[in-house]
Amino acid sequence: MNVLILGSGGREHALAWKIAQSKLLNQLFISPGNAGTMQFGLNINVNPTDFSAIKQTVLQNNIKLVVVGPEDPLVQGIHDFFLNDAKLKNVAVIGPQKYAAQLEGSKEFAKKFMIRHNIPTAAYESFTSENLEKGYQFLETLNPPYVLKADGLAAGKGVLILNDLQESKDELKEMLANQKFGIASSKVVIEEFLDGIELSCFILTDGKSYVNLPNAKDYKRIGEGDVGLNTGGMGAVSPVPFANNEFMQKIEESIIKPTVEGLQKDNIPYKGFIFFGIIKVDNEPKVIEYNCRMGDPETEVVIPRVKSDFLELLIATGKNELHKKTIEFEEKSACTVMLVSGGYPEEYEKGKIINGLGSIENSIPFHAGTTLKNNKIVTNGGRVIAVTSYGNNFKEALHQSYQNIEKISFENMNFRTDIGFDL
Ligand code: AMP
Numbered sequence: 001m002n003v004l005i006l007g008s009g010g011r012e013h014a015l016a017w018k019i020a021q022s023k024l025l026n027q028l029f030i031s032p033g034n035a036g037t038m039q040f041g042l043n044i045n046v047n048p049t050d051f052s053a054i055k056q057t058v059l060q061n062n063i064k065l066v067v068v069g070p071e072d073p074l075v076q077g078i079h080d081f082f083l084n085d086a087k088l089k090n091v092a093v094i095g096p097q098k099y100a101a102q103l104e105g106s107k108e109f110a111k112k113f114m115i116r117h118n119i120p121t122a123a124y125e126s127f128t129s130e131n132l133e134k135g136y137q138f139l140e141t142l143n144p145p146y147v148l149k150a151d152g153l154a155a156g157k158g159v160l161i162l163n164d165l166q167e168s169k170d171e172l173k174e175m176l177a178n179q180k181f182g183i184a185s186s187k188v189v190i191e192e193f194l195d196g197i198e199l200s201c202f203i204l205t206d207g208k209s210y211v212n213l214p215n216a217k218d219y220k221r222i223g224e225g226d227v228g229l230n231t232g233g234m235g236a237v238s239p240v241p242f243a244n245n246e247f248m249q250k251i252e253e254s255i256i257k258p259t260v261e262g263l264q265k266d267n268i269p270y271k272g273f274i275f276f277g278i279i280k281v282d283n284e285p286k287v288i289e290y291n292c293r294m295g296d297p298e299t300e301v302v303i304p305r306v307k308s309d310f311l312e313l314l315i316a317t318g319k320n321e322l323h324k325k326t327i328e329f330e331e332k333s334a335c336t337v338m339l340v341s342g343g344y345p346e347e348y349e350k351g352k353i354i355n356g357l358g359s360i361e362n363s364i365p366f367h368a369g370t371t372l373k374n375n376k377i378v379t380n381g382g383r384v385i386a387v388t389s390y391g392n393n394f395k396e397a398l399h400q401s402y403q404n405i406e407k408i409s410f411e412n413m414n415f416r417t418d419i420g421f422d423l
């Protein structure tokens, strides 16, 4: 089977690495891909939200299965585009249709879904510019910190957590009346602050059955000790040591099963990944957010821990046959450390030559933001390389990654030296 992966990050490199190991694969294509995905397939320089160009790519290369990496094409309806096209409708798309993608694309949609299906989450109310005053009043009833979320996609920047009531009111006005996050903040969800430790859980589902993927914890802040600006993710650990069997069982019973059953009750088809952002509060799991795709850099530790043929699972998802499959995990830990461009997540330069990748041993450098220029691998994004390693525990795996990182260099390279510090 010919397969196309959409996206260009470390997540897509990890998926390409894994799918390329499948005996069911004929040819692999990645759009647009990066300098790492090239080792496993053909990069085709097409933007994942350019649906007509994707259509051409699929038809020209006899592609029968498309794995959608990022959320944007899903929220914009790429799966619906395939279903509504006579020539594409039999191509399997791994990633939900537009309506279901609102689980990520609209915080209010996700909240209503959770409340309707009794899935534990923070209490909330939502507001528009029409009832701004009501928003102020609601804030006054809460204790700090105040959590304000733009309803729509805001490139990971739409959540504000503030301690001061007046500042929260001002920001609410900025979001609603002055479109601080554009149209994404024309509605704002204000919710109860939950105090706890977070982890990410993932499933692959055909809408009826599902398989659990390994869990992971990511480190989102730029600074050591988890301080400073939010990033796409600076590193990840799998499995998460504090998520013991008993706790994972709670997540399965109170969150994962009700979510998949809720989709069925609501008649919402869903083929693809569900990412559950979970927070542990007083030993009980609650949902912080849903994403309709895999996480990044979580994928760079989750996928290396899947032993089963992943393409076989994806094909079964496409055919509604996931109930016939089981998934096997690698018992070892996998950890990743993200090498980023100096200045990220604010302004940074691209095009820096990356040295030392060839001398890495016993780690997998998943390319997150790289490209080939004059036959050299150069930086092409804020997040550049995720260095993943295995170990008997997370400390061993991290040690291995940090040893290999010493061999890699590019101008202004930055990374966190404390991934896993809180475990
Ligand atoms: P989200 O985009 O909804 O995942 O929010 C981004 C981050 O903000 C989460 O990963 C949490 O660290 C934090 N966050 C979101 N909602 C809450 C909440 N209700 N209580 C505490 N922290 C939250």
Ligand code: GLY
Pocket (backbone or CB within 6 Å): 218, 232, 233, 291, 294, 295, 296, 297, 298
């Ligand atoms: N690492 C968080 C995310 O992918 O959204």
